Amino acid sequence: MRNLFQVSAAFEDIMPAEYKSLIENGPFGGDKGVTDLGTFKELLEEHPLCAGCGLALSLRLILASLPNPEHTIIVGSTGCSALAFPQAAVHNIHSLFGNQNAVASGLKRALSLRFPDVVKDVVVIAGDGATADIGLDMVMHSWFRQERITTIMLDNEAYANTGGQESGMSQEGAVLNMAPKGKNFSKISVPELAWASGCAYVAAVTPANPRKLQSAVRRGILAARETGSSYIQVYSPCPTNYKFKPNQTIEKVKSREKDGTYQVREYISDEAQLLFDRLEEVKNG
Amino acid sequence: MMLQQQREVDAEYLLFQAKREKAFLTGSEAVAEAIKRANVDMSVGYPITPQSEAMQLIGELYQMGYLQDYYRAENEFAVMASIHGASLGGGRVFTSTSGPGTLRAMEMFPVWAGARQPIVCAFMCRGLSLPPSIQPENIEMGMLLNTGMIMLHAETVQDYFDMILGAYAIAEQPEVHLPIGVFADGFFLTHTRESVTLPPSDIKLKTYNPSAAPVPCFNSETPPLRITRDPLLNKSNAISYGANASWHQEILSASIRSKKHINRYIGGSLETENPDAGIMIVASGTAVSQSREALRILHKMGIRAGLVKIKTIRPFPGEELAAATARASLILVPEFNAEGWLSREVMASLDRNSRVVSGPRVFGGMTMPPNLIVNEILSRIS
Numbered sequence: 001m002r003n004l005f006q007v008s009a010a011f012e013d014i015m016p017a018e019y020k021s022l023i024e025n026g027p028f029g030g031d032k033g034v035t036d037l038g039t040f041k042e043l044l045e046e047h048p049l050c051a052g053c054g055l056a057l058s059l060r061l062i063l064a065s066l067p068n069p070e071h072t073i074i075v076g077s078t079g080c081s082a083l084a085f086p087q088a089a090v091h092n093i094h095s096l097f098g099n100q101n102a103v104a105s106g107l108k109r110a111l112s113l114r115f116p117d118v119v120k121d122v123v124v125i126a127g128d129g130a131t132a133d134i135g136l137d138m139v140m141h142s143w144f145r146q147e148r149i150t151t152i153m154l155d156n157e158a159y160a161n162t163g164g165q166e167s168g169m170s171q172e173g174a175v176l177n178m179a180p181k182g183k184n185f186s187k188i189s190v191p192e193l194a195w196a197s198g199c200a201y202v203a204a205v206t207p208a209n210p211r212k213l214q215s216a217v218r219r220g221i222l223a224a225r226e227t228g229s230s231y232i233q234v235y236s237p238c239p240t241n242y243k244f245k246p247n248q249t250i251e252k253v254k255s256r257e258k259d260g261t262y263q264v265r266e267y268i269s270d271e272a273q274l275l276f277d278r279l280e281e282v283k284n285g
Numbered sequence: 286m287m288l289q290q291q292r293e294v295d296a297e298y299l300l301f302q303a304k305r306e307k308a309f310l311t312g313s314e315a316v317a318e319a320i321k322r323a324n325v326d327m328s329v330g331y332p333i334t335p336q337s338e339a340m341q342l343i344g345e346l347y348q349m350g351y352l353q354d355y356y357r358a359e360n361e362f363a364v365m366a367s368i369h370g371a372s373l374g375g376g377r378v379f380t381s382t383s384g385p386g387t388l389r390a391m392e393m394f395p396v397w398a399g400a401r402q403p404i405v406c407a408f409m410c411r412g413l414s415l416p417p418s419i420q421p422e423n424i425e426m427g428m429l430l431n432t433g434m435i436m437l438h439a440e441t442v443q444d445y446f447d448m449i450l451g452a453y454a455i456a457e458q459p460e461v462h463l464p465i466g467v468f469a470d471g472f473f474l475t476h477t478r479e480s481v482t483l484p485p486s487d488i489k490l491k492t493y494n495p496s497a498a499p500v501p502c503f504n505s506e507t508p509p510l511r512i513t514r515d516p517l518l519n520k521s522n523a524i525s526y527g528a529n530a531s532w533h534q535e536i537l538s539a540s541i542r543s544k545k546h547i548n549r550y551i552g553g554s555l556e557t558e559n560p561d562a563g564i565m566i567v568a569s570g571t572a573v574s575q576s577r578e579a580l581r582i583l584h585k586m587g588i589r590a591g592l593v594k595i596k597t598i599r600p601f602p603g604e605e606l607a608a609a610t611a612r613a614s615l616i617l618v619p620e621f622n623a624e625g626w627l628s629r630e631v632m633a634s635l636d637r638n639s640r641v642v643s644g645p646r647v648f649g650g651m652t653m654p655p656n657l658i659v660n661e662i663l664s665r666i667s
């Protein structure tokens with residue numbers, strides 16, 4: 001696997017150093033994970049997101065958790081994460097705000113036709129606005145159709161990229177732009193919608209527990225390969241728009257877990273559970 | 286009906302050399318006959334009048350095995366997004382829609398052009414709301430003029446068949462690689478039967494080769510590792526603005542470069558009858574057929590007039606049109622829409638454009654009797 005990517009000898013002297021280090025010491029081959037961070041060259045190069053950005057941290061952890069980065073295609077959407085993806089060493093697509101699950105549906109089907117014998121993971125990574133508001137119909141229909149894709153929501157409870165407006169994922173009562181009197185309906189329960197829509201694997205996790213996050217991402221991707229759609233929601237608070245100090249992001253996550261307003265949870269279909277058990281068995285010999 | 290074994294052939298052979306046989310088809314059936322021979326991997330649809338029948342027939346082709354994947358999506362925006370994804374993954378794709386469906390999907394069309402995708406979409410034009418109308422009208426074409434896609438306008442069922450197949454050949458040229466909309470005036474073409482000739486159905490276009498595209502395919506098979514077709518996401522700096530601008534210029538250039546392939550595969554951007562006449566009618570779509578009838582009536586009255594049939598709305602054949610109408614002192618532009626988008630294109634392309642009469646125009650479900658055109662001409666020359 002290590003020699004999947006190689007620099008042509010003629011270009012060696014002009015290739016950027018970080019590109020060469022990806023080839024020499026990148027995560028390809030699938031044997032790297034969040035506990036190895038700091039020992040290998042990550043897929044995400046310097047990104048332009050704010051100091052303390054919860055979404056940037058989550059994205060870093062998600063990318064480090066991919067089981068098959070050399071055969072993963074990410075479909076993104078407009079929002080803060082779209083500013084980071086041009087810096088990510090993985091095939092990634094972004095065209096519009098909200099169309100991500102429809103794009104991923106077509107992409108996954110075409111890849112299945114063209115590469116019937118190769119595992120190609122299609123992973124949607126998009127904001128809460130993209131997933132729960134403007135793109136919700138396409139998100140849910142991709143689940144109804146049981147598209148073999150994994151949908152990951154970077155939930156910062158706001159439209160961060162446009163300056164901190166209310167989203168469907170904001171908490172009830174939150175005072176945000178365009179909700180000057182406070183949001184007057186509750187946070188949308190997308191994990192439960194996903195479960196009711198037939199997803200084989202659903203999880204709500206946070207970057208405060210990287211191992212748990214990694215396990216969710218891997219389970220979601222494995223379930224999408226073999227059983228059906230999967231959904232993972234990652235709470236990724238935004239210091240810029242929620243106006244807390246950049247060094248308090250993880251504290252923020254922990255306090256929300258503690259007061260029960262952000263519940264880490266997991267739903268696994270019987271079929272997916274059998275799959276995970278089988279894979280665990282193989283791994284443990 | 287079962288899948289036939291099909292042999293892959295060049296577009297030239299399929300379109301021009303293969304021996305053709307007569308058939309009597311509606312436009313919807315002709316679309317399906319074209320797709321049967323187009324070696325399409327995947328199609329996605331959403332029903333709307335007058336498109337539904339064509340996409341149902343494509344579904345039957347899928348069921349018979351002519352396509353490998355097909356589904357009914359949740360709305361037209363999702364259709365065009367899914368087709369975009371499938372094409373990014375390297376598949377040859379097809380879809381179709383009409384009027385409100387076109388507008389529902391509008392945000393996706395510049396994405397197709399910007400992503401340099403050879404997507405072929407058949408538009409079966411109809412009225413828009415409000416007031417609502419499902420009747421033939423091509424107002425949506427006026428709204429798609431600036432999306433970056435190449436636009437072909439069929440006059441006849443034969444045109445529709447030939448242009449859809451020709452569209453794949455043009456769109457997939459590495460120096461073009463743009464989406465092509467093949468437009469027809471709904472009902473007039475989709476639901477009426479015409480005599481056509483078809484090449485045999487045991488041949489089809491060659492398989493699409495995505496690695497010949499000018500932009501990389503998103504299948505994770507292509508280095509470099511770090512690619513996105515959105516490197517042009519506007520960051521606030523001059524390099525980013527310049528990259529964005531040059532990308533747009535390249536789309537415009539690709540459209541201009543398509544002209545030689547348009548000449549080769551659909552016989553040019555326009556066709557002229559009686560080019561030396563002092564009175565010229567300039568039309569596209571079914572307005573051309575009505576204009577031909579008007580010419581016959583005028584001829585009987587001893588009035589000589591000519592006709593320019595415009596086949597490509599984008600790129601618009603302005604110079605060719607100027608040459609074809611150089612000797613005319615009266616130029617009439619009959620249209621099936623309220624806005625008169627074609628006459629604006631014509632006026633913008635010609636000098637002395639006071640020669641241009643913008644009309645007659647019909648819409649809302651009205652037909653265009655040839656006498657409407659004749660009377661307009663008579664009123665201008667008496």
Ligand SMILES: Cc1ncc(C[n+]2csc(CCOP(=O)(O)OP(=O)(O)O)c2C)c(N)n1
Binds near residue numbers: 081154
């Ligand atoms: C059709 C459309 N409507 C609105 C916008 C403006 N817009 C860009 S990003 C964004 C908010 C994104 O919110 P979210 O998905 O939560 O991502 P975040 O920026 O919070 O990470 C909006 C409203 C757009 N780009 N396209």
Ligand SMILES: [Mg+2]
Binds near residue numbers: 127155157159160
């Ligand atoms: Mg957000």
